[in-house]
Amino acid sequence: MTLAPPQPRTKPAQPFFSSGPCPKRPGWTPEIFREALLGRSHRSPAGQAKLQEAIDRTRAVLSVPADYRIAIVPASDTGAIEMALWSLLGARGVDVLAWDAFGESWVHDAESLKLADLRTFRAPPGKIVDLAKTDSARDIVFTWNGTSTGVRVPDANWIAADRQGLTICDATSAVFAQELDWPKLDVVTFSWQKALGSEAAHGMLVLSPRAVARLESYRPQWPIPKIFRLVDAHGRLDEALFKGWTINTPSLLCVEDYLDALAWAESVGGLDALIARANANARTLGAWVETTDWIDFLAKDAVTRSNTSLCLTLAEPEVARLPAPEQHALVEEMLEILEEAGVAYDIGAYRQSPPGLRIWCGPTIEARDLTQLTAWLDYAYGLAR
Incomplete structure (x- = not known):
């Protein structure tokens, strides 16, 4: 029988260690909401300025390349990656990699789309798949960091610089805490409630020029719900989405919280x-x-x-x-x-x-x-x- 050690005399100052929603930044208080545009329209000039600021500061903190587009989208990281899967897959063969519960979800979604050429690679909890088996001629869908198993890719060296397919990366528990190799990534998704501990319900979608080219040259066989639409009626990228003109109504309270988290990130270096x-x-x-x-x-x-x-x-x-x-x-x-x-x-x-x-x-x-x-x-x- 294991004997319990004495009860410790001190406790963590902040007892919050959840993996999502994640803990707030040190020193956070509700006072940060004094600057929130509560009761204002997100379509107002002030609301648009807040949303554009969130995009611009995200780009600055993460060093997202200047020619990559960034959009605020509905439904957290899940909504962001679903938008990418529904809008981009089917143009060529697809490899979907899974080493955690969320990767398994993207496998399920790819299977639900009934893609003509789909390969799935799975690893048991605690393991990672053989990344060398992926094919750069195919689209690749993967989680950078497996939130539910604690497994991440070691780097992006396994992704070909001259790839023909797109890389679609769910990076929600990696971004702001791990180094992403942007030139190797064509679609990156994440949510506000992860590494910076901001409020939930909103996702971020980052697209490379190659991903934009795919959107404008390929039409999936299935209908795209309004909440997933990234192109306009003429098949051109909806540029307004990447200037803070969100598909549906965002919470400006959550936007304020995210801006505070980004400001803290800048303040610590x-x-x-x-x-x-x-x-x-x-x-x-x-x-x-x-x-x-x-x-x-x-x-x-x-x-x-x-x-x-x-x-x-x-x-x-x-x-x-x-x-x-x-x-x-x-x-x-x-x-x-x-x-x-x-x-x-x-x-x-x-x-x-x-x-x-x-x-x-x-x-x-x-x-x-x-x-x-x-x-x-x-x-x-x-x-x-």
């Missing part, structure tokens, strides 16, 4: 500083994992292990051999202990992943909070065990 913060957080949690016998990484290979959504499994031999329902019960008891103590919220493994924990280590997290959290994790495990 921009993208390099954000990546450094996430890397430091991942090292802090990783050092504890490496010296703790009851927990381990779901992603065993450090080269493909995420620095944002760190997914952990129960590793003590007697516990690891238990049936999944019993492991889930143990984790649930741990989570109750942590929540009742006000130490950590929403850190259970993703519902479709193996039993365990998922702890967000993105740039809005403070390393000292992670250090204090680990002591409580040991305590909660000892009590639940």
